[in-house]
Amino acid sequence: MTESFQLAVCQNNVVEKKAENIRRAEDMIREAAGMGARVVVLPEMFNCPYETRLFPDYAEPYPDGETVRMLSRVAADAGIVLVGGSIPEKDGDIVYNTCFTFGPRGELLGRHRKVHLFDVDLPNLRVRESSTLGPGNDVAVMDAGFVKLGVMICFDVRFPELARLLALGGIDVLVVPAAFNTITGPAHWDLNMRARAVDNQVYVAAASPARDENAGYVVYGHSMVVDPWGDTVARAGTGEEIIIGEIDPERIKEVRARLPLLAQMRTDLYELRKSGR
Numbered sequence: 053m054t055e056s057f058q059l060a061v062c063q064n065n066v067v068e069k070k071a072e073n074i075r076r077a078e079d080m081i082r083e084a085a086g087m088g089a090r091v092v093v094l095p096e097m098f099n100c101p102y103e104t105r106l107f108p109d110y111a112e113p114y115p116d117g118e119t120v121r122m123l124s125r126v127a128a129d130a131g132i133v134l135v136g137g138s139i140p141e142k143d144g145d146i147v148y149n150t151c152f153t154f155g156p157r158g159e160l161l162g163r164h165r166k167v168h169l170f171d172v173d174l175p176n177l178r179v180r181e182s183s184t185l186g187p188g189n190d191v192a193v194m195d196a197g198f199v200k201l202g203v204m205i206c207f208d209v210r211f212p213e214l215a216r217l218l219a220l221g222g223i224d225v226l227v228v229p230a231a232f233n234t235i236t237g238p239a240h241w242d243l244n245m246r247a248r249a250v251d252n253q254v255y256v257a258a259a260s261p262a263r264d265e266n267a268g269y270v271v272y273g274h275s276m277v278v279d280p281w282g283d284t285v286a287r288a289g290t291g292e293e294i295i296i297g298e299i300d301p302e303r304i305k306e307v308r309a310r311l312p313l314l315a316q317m318r319t320d321l322y323e324l325r326k327s328g329r
């Protein structure tokens with residue numbers, strides 16, 4: 053990465069009607085591009101209420117789905133890199149929680165299927181993503197020319213090994229489309245985003261949907277951009293909002309020069325193995 057640029061995170065409301073979610077996302081992406089953003093990020097399941105039983109009904113295939121067509125078209129119209137949050141993606145008999153990223157000509161830069169499914173038992177909150185979703189099996193660095201990006205979807209962010217693989221692959225920004233909730237959010241949202249930034253000395257851009265107190269699953273909100281030192285560059289409230297953070301290559305260089313963590317790894321003692329799949 054050689055030059056600074058503006059990155060925007062869109063924290064959109066998600067309602068029951070899929071078409072309305074797609075329309076709202078398009079409006080916010082165009083607004084963010086108009087504010088000068090070169091990279092725009094959407095949240096996890098931005099076109100679908102976050103309820104596991106609904107994922108198959110909202111699922112669509114690539115490249116013929118209405119949501120992915122909109123993402124590609126708007127990325128090209130606005131000339132931006134668009135990290136399309138995530139949507140339920142249908143491939144054969146399996147539904148994945150998938151992030152599609154498009155480049156400034158509307159080309160597909162990469163696809164990340166959520167690797168770690170959110171199967172948890174929390175106080176008053178039991179979630180089994182695996183009841184309707186299959187896990188992804190790939191880790192990919194996306195090279196957009198002026199920046200290298202890696203994507204982890206929500207629960208993925210709790211697995212530092214995946215972030216480290218992406219950092220070793222040379223990413224500048226770790227993008228986390230997410231939908232934490234009002235139980236884990238206050239405890240662990242900022243902590244995880246800042247920790248992944250500090251561990252790997254990269255920027256982290258975390259995107260949440262806006263909060264709806266009447267939803268079956270109440271999301272945390274507070275989308276944020278964190279710099280490689282762990283400082284919060286921008287942070288949303290809980291409502292619908294666009295936040296913008298500057299991504300500066302000099303900041304990455306400075307932090308890595310002061311604390312050369314990646315260069316000081318004891319790979320003679322430990323090793324991360326990429327799966328053979």
Ligand SMILES: NC(=O)CCC(=O)C(=O)O
Pocket residue numbers: 096170205206207208210230231232233236237240
């Ligand atoms: N959608 C998710 O993966 C939620 C993850 C979450 O809330 C967490 O605390 O982790």
